[in-house]
Amino acid sequence: MVNLIKILKTIFPLIQLYPWGILAIVILGILASLAEGIGISLLIPFLQNLQSGNSLVINNPIIQNIDQYLINFQPQQRVLLLTSSILVAILIKAVLSYIYTALCSWLQNSTLHRLRTAVYKQLIAVSQSFWDTNKSGELLNLITQETYYSSQALSFLIWVIINLSMIGIFGLLLLLISWRLTLLVALGFLLVSVLIRTLTSKTQVLGRKYQQANIYLSNLTLETFTGIKTIRAFGKESYEEQRYYQASKKSRDSGINSAMQSVMIEPVSEGLSVAILMCVMLIAFYTQVTLPVLITFIFMLYRLQPQVQKLNSNLTQVIALSNYVKSVFLLLEREDKPYVISGNVNFHDLRKGITFDAVNFLYPSQNKPALENISLFIPKGKTTALVGYSGAGKSTIINLIFRLYDVTSGEIYIDNYLIKELDLATWRSNMALVSQDVHIFSSTVRENIAYGRPDATETEIVAAAKQAYAHEFICELAQGYDTFVGDRGIKLSGGQRQRISIARAILCNPEILILDEATNALDNISEKLIQDAINLLSQNRTVIVIAHRLSTIKDADQIIVLKQGKVEEQGSFSDLMEKQAVFHKLYQLDYQKTQN
Ligand SMILES: Nc1ncnc2c1ncn2[C@@H]1O[C@H](COP(=O)(O)OP(=O)(O)O)[C@@H](O)[C@H]1O
Ligand SMILES: [Mg+2]
Known part of the structure; x- marks a missing residue:
């Protein structure tokens, strides 16, 4: 229980992102449950009608009211009225649940978008020393995977609330129909939940293991991407392959372990629920509950049981995913991070x-x-x-x-x-910096040169390239200034990259x-060219x-x-x-x- 409060505290910042959206979903969920519950309750008078053609007065507050109203109608009209009311109630429930399900996926995607962009903004804002002390693979995993899992945690939490409201409303209706049977069932469900809780108590720990295995895997992947040449040069392909295999296997195993815990919920709770149902039937037999009441009760229970089951599995998911929410919000925390403040x-x-x-x-x-x-x-x-x-x-x-x-x-x-x-x-x-490690963005030569000054005109760009002794080689490229370079385009030589970076600096016309x-x-020839370009650029600066x-x-x-x-x-x-x-x-x- 304390654990649950802690987890709710972890997830609370997520709820604050779209409080109104969540409230709307919950209200719609409650209304949908009400509509369905009322629809099912109407089965009692309907069945009574079938049984006797007359309405029997039962010791039951809702049904009594309905019966008093129905007494004014002919039996034929009564059946028609009841069936169409049931239909309308179920239709209302279907429409409402469509709306809140759609709203829920809107909410999840919007939350993901907000988290992702907030993490990106934070990563750009924190000072360089943060980047020095954190692994890029970890950060990559955080922004791509963990934000996604966090948004999922929110969806699961909303489902938990919807499950709870449906259980609450159905529970209330069941109480009104037969409080003895309901208390018995509630006790049964409670036992089932406790049992499942103990079965899945390791979920959070397993969830964390899975998270760590994935972080490690991301780091390894990124390292391979950036170091592929070194790996090849040292003939370490099979070593790296083995290392990746082991890491991936670890992620697979902990993923399976974690899933095993959550999939256990379904069969266990299904089996136990059938046992509860049997008890209900036996008790109904001995306490002489009327058939319409028993049928309606069982039918409502039949609709309720999956909700109890889903409540358990959704809650388990929330618990498992709360680790991700925690890491995302730890990253977004401003107090403990270094910033260079303007x-x-x-x-x-x-x-x-x-x-x-x-x-x-x-x-x-x-x-x-x-x-x-x-x-x-x-x-x-x-x-x-x-x-x-x-x-x-x-x-x-x-x-x-x-x-x-x-x-x-x-x-x-x-x-x-x-x-x-x-x-x-x-x-x-x-200021403009020309350094030994030039970054070329995945885009055209033109955009790379104009990176510092996107408003530069074509003539200015070409003039800068000429001064950097880059114009000639650019013109020889297949599409000239429109050639795609960088990660997704053609690779430039060290000297060519360097000259592009000098053109980039020239275009900015920096004071320093x-x-x-x-x-x-660079080789001697490129160095000579670039030195000339630099000398030109250095004048009066x-x-x-x-x-x-x-x-x-x-x-x-x-x-x-x-x-x-x-x-x-x-x-x-x-x-x-x-x-x-x-x-x-x-x-x-x-x-x-x-x-x-
Ligand atoms: N980002 C960094 N994080 C931690 N230590 C660094 C970082 N960059 C440089 N250093 C350390 O600071 C010292 C000076 O490095 P640097 O200024 O890059 O030297 P130089 O440019 O003269 O070769 C070195 O001992 C280096 O290991
Ligand atoms: Mg240096």
């Missing part, structure tokens, strides 16, 4: 530059800070290069400038404003250009560049050398070379590498 100062243009003042930063999933006591100044209109071994913290600095994360301590200033005071959208719209190892994955080939940053206005999250050296290329310290060593290493 400031309200609209950013127009950079006047002086970007200042880091004693910045420390620790990724939430790490225990060693990625940046320690970083103080630096990135002047407007100049090119600043960040160099250092991989893992030194270069990309982390970029992440902080983009405000994908907030600093752990220290401050970042944009001119005289704290970065937190700036409106995120206007701040970010003044950030290049994070933009030419890392604030540029922050991270380059693995140090010869490309010779002309940078300042070079900042990072080592293990700290600033080691700072100065112009010639300064640093003269100093013959860290940068000099890095440069020598790099030079040797390019010579080989």
Whole structure:
């Protein structure tokens, strides 16, 4: 019982989504049960009529009233009146139950839509660190599967309420027809329910096991999709296949186990109900209940029994599915999640530059800070290069400038404003990032270039592509700018993807250009082309560049050398070379590498 209250509490947020819809369904459900119950009750006078042609006065309040009314009619008319009333009552019930069933599926789909979009909105809104600490497969499972199961939980809950209202109304009518038999039956049903409850007590635990098995399976699937090349390269196909097989088997087994519990309900309750019916017949025989009353009673019981059975199975479903509702609403919970909250100062243009003042930063999933006591100044209109071994913290600095994360301590200033005071959208719209991992969306080349500026004209798009040295290869594609690329289209080479991303940046005409190892994955020829494009793009702009080939940053206005999250050296290329310290060593290493 306590468990049930807990489960209702879990599901309560779902009910709050469409309270009126649920109320309407419940009212319609009650009215439908009433119509059916009255229709069936009318069988008593009808049968009495058949039996004797006269109406017998029975010790029964509803029937008495009906009988008093019917006494004014001829027996023939009475039969006609009764049969047509029964027909009308059943028709009303059919129409009402059609309406609430339709309403129920509307409600389930609308709830699913609301949950899904709310989860999506939340996933977009939470800060990057949330994505770092959660598995994408789990999130994918949550947004596709668990929202669906949650909406199902709501439907099952509504069915539970409808079952309950039908049981309540039929129970009341049965009481009026024969309270002795009804009490006996109620006791019987109660015993059956308790028995079933104990049989299915493990349902929730099994439901959770099934959920976990599915999450694991989703993770594995996503990992295979993204890592298929690595899997092939290491000849791990059969290993992965085996792993997938085991995971799928586990999901199958727990799915079967969980279903076994719920399907047990039907035969058990059906068998026991027949036993109850037998008792009713025996008692009726010994207490001399009249035939019309007995027939009506049994008929009503016959209609009621499936409701009791459905109540049990629907309740079991609600309990099993409540796990999903819980995870969905845990994700939607705002309090315990990291957010990067936008400031309200609209950013127009950079006047002086970007200042880091004693910045420390620790990724939430790490225990060693990625940046320690970083103080630096990135002047407007100049090119600043960040160099250092991989893992030194270069990309982390970029992440902080983009405000994908907030600093752990220290401050970042944009001119005289704290970065937190700036409106995120206007701040970010003044920057463009070209990095080594370019994402190409599944759409046309044109849409990919115009991603940051969907309003760009054809001439602007082509001009940007030309500047990025991309126009030529785009024209050679089968449908030119209309060629589908990305996941569902043709695959582009690393250099081509890179040039598209540069065209994307050029089109935005950003005030601040950030290049994070933009030419890392390229061959020499592509790199030369892209370097030319970048040089062109860098003119009269604030540029922050991270380059693995140090010869490309010779002309940078300042070079900042990072080592293990700290600033080691700072100065112009010639300064640093003269100093013959860290940068000099890095440069020598790099030079040797390019010579080989
Ligand atoms: N998203 C992340 N979550 C946790 N740790 C990270 C994340 N990104 C980078 N790191 C860690 O922070 C440190 C600096 O990384 P990064 O800034 O990417 O280095 P660089 O760009 O100089 O190669 C590394 O130790 C890296 O493991
Ligand atoms: Mg990096």
